[in-house]
Every structure is written in structure tokens, then in C-alpha cells.
Amino acid sequence: MNKAIFPGSFDPFTVGHENIVLRGLNIFDHIVIAVGINSEKKGMFSIDQKLHFIRETFKNEPRVSVETYSGLTVDYAQQIGCTHILRGLRTSADFEFERAIAQVNKQMSGLDTSFLLCIPEHTPVNSSIVRDILLHHGDASMYVPQAIREEIRQIALQR
Ligand code: ADP
Numbered sequence: 483m484n485k486a487i488f489p490g491s492f493d494p495f496t497v498g499h500e501n502i503v504l505r506g507l508n509i510f511d512h513i514v515i516a517v518g519i520n521s522e523k524k525g526m527f528s529i530d531q532k533l534h535f536i537r538e539t540f541k542n543e544p545r546v547s548v549e550t551y552s553g554l555t556v557d558y559a560q561q562i563g564c565t566h567i568l569r570g571l572r573t574s575a576d577f578e579f580e581r582a583i584a585q586v587n588k589q590m591s592g593l594d595t596s597f598l599l600c601i602p603e604h605t606p607v608n609s610s611i612v613r614d615i616l617l618h619h620g621d622a623s624m625y626v627p628q629a630i631r632e633e634i635r636q637i638a639l640q641r
Contacts (some may be wrong), residue, residue, distance in 0.1 A: 483511045483512060483557075483564075483592065484509070484510045484511045484512075484566065485510060485511060485512045485513075485514065485563055485564045485566050485568075485577070486506060486509075486510040486512070486513050486564055486565070486566040486596065487513075487514045487516050487555065487558070487559040487562070487567055487568065487584070488503055488506065488513055488514070488515045488516065488567075488568040488569070489504065489518055489558075489559075489563040489567065489569075490515075490518065491518055491520065491523070491525060491553045491609070492515070492519070492532050492536060492609065492625060493518055493525035493526055493527055493532065493609050494526070494527050494532065494535055494609060494612060494613075494634065495530075495532065495539060495609075495624050495626070495627065495630070495632075496533045496607050496608070496609055496612055496626055496627075497572050497604060497607060497625055497626060497627055498570060498572070498600055498604040498607040498625075499515075499570070499625075500539055500627045501600065501604060502568065502569075502570035502600070503515060503540070503546060503568075503596050503597055505513075505576065506568045506596075506598060506612075507543070507545055507546070507594065509637055510568070512545050512547070513545065513546050513547075513568060514546075514547050514549055514564060515536050515540075515547070515548045516546075516549050516550070516551050516555070516558060516559075517529060517533060517544060517549070517550045517551075518550075518551060518552070518555070519550050519551065519552040520552075520606050520634075521552075523545065526613045526616070527599060529550055531567070533550065535578070535626075535627075535630045535633070535634075536548045537568055537588055537626075538629045538630050538633075539627040539629045539630060540624070541629070549562070553574060554568065554590075555587065556587050556590050556591035556593055557591075557593070560591060560593070562594070562632070565592055565593070565613050566588055566593065566595070566596050566597070567584070567587060567593055567594070567595040568595070568596050568598070569595055569596075569597050569598075570583070570597070570599075570600055571598070571600065572600045572604070572606075572607075572608075573601050573605065574607050574632075577597075580595070580597065583595075584597075597610065597631070607625050611625070612623045612625050612626065614635070615638075616637065616638045616641065617641065619638055619639070619641065620638070621634055621635065621638070622634060622638065626632040
């Protein structure tokens, strides 16, 4: 079975992330979306909220599972039997950043990283812009998956 890990901070999960996973399912049998726990980086959303958003998004897709991990991505990926790492690319800046990580990951573990280019309309979508919009009570619904739009809207209203 071809099983890929899609690691990230997903603070929060966006339509860009969702699209990469959906297209990744055309390549891989199973995708584990792995939310990294980074004690030094305090995000906007708690780990439980992040997991909930992603699980809601893929609640009807048994080939996607959602987990948390800490430590090195390659260690966790090997521990759970992944054959590949999946990442999304938006721009050349993403590429430069991802290239070094993917090459080091390959050297450390033998695991290859597969990259999917985002669809053009998702190039400007990123979690930090979504956080900024929410922080200022704006409507970020078009940037988050359909399944969690209402919840995200309510969160923005309460802030
Ligand atoms: P990280 O903190 O590891 O960069 P992110 O949550 O920001 O985690 O992103 C996880 C993955 O999703 C990365 O490969 C990133 O390039 C990709 N990604 C983020 N936003 C988009 C988007 N709009 N379209 C496609 N891929 C994206």
C-alpha cells in the first residue's frame, strides 16, 4: 500500500491544503494528515481545534486519517509505515524552502517527497492570511473548506 504523510502546522487547514490532499488521493492509497506539535510556536488554534477541522473536512473519506506528531517528520513517517511525504507548492519561494527539507529528509530516511503544484487560484491562500483576517473579524470563509466554514465564521465573530 502506498501511504503518504502530509505534514504541516495547519493553523488553520485551508482550501489549499484540502485540494492537495484530494489530488494526492489519486496517487496514494492512503494519506495521513499529520499535525505537528511545536511547543515553541504558539498558534491561533489549539491542536484539538485543528484536528476537529481536518476530521470534519474528510469525515466521508476513509482513505484519509488525521494524527498529531512531535519530533522529526521522517521518524514519525517511518514509524507509521509511510512510503512518501506529500507537500504542496505555491511559488518558487515554497520550492526553495521545500527543496532543502526534502533532500535532507531523503538523506536521513530514504523517504521521497512528492510535490503537487497548487491550482492557480490557491496560490495566494495561506494559513497566516486566514489568521490575519480572523483576527480582524473579517470573512475568511472562501479560504477554508466548506465543511468548516460556518464554524470558522462563528469563531471569528466571537473573537
Ligand atoms: P508548514 O508549517 O509545514 O509549512 P503548512 O500548514 O503551512 O505547514 O503547510 C503544509 C503544506 O501545505 C506545505 O507543503 C505547504 O506548502 C502546503 N500548502 C500550504 N498552503 C497551500 C496552498 N494554498 N496550496 C497548496 N499547498 C499549500
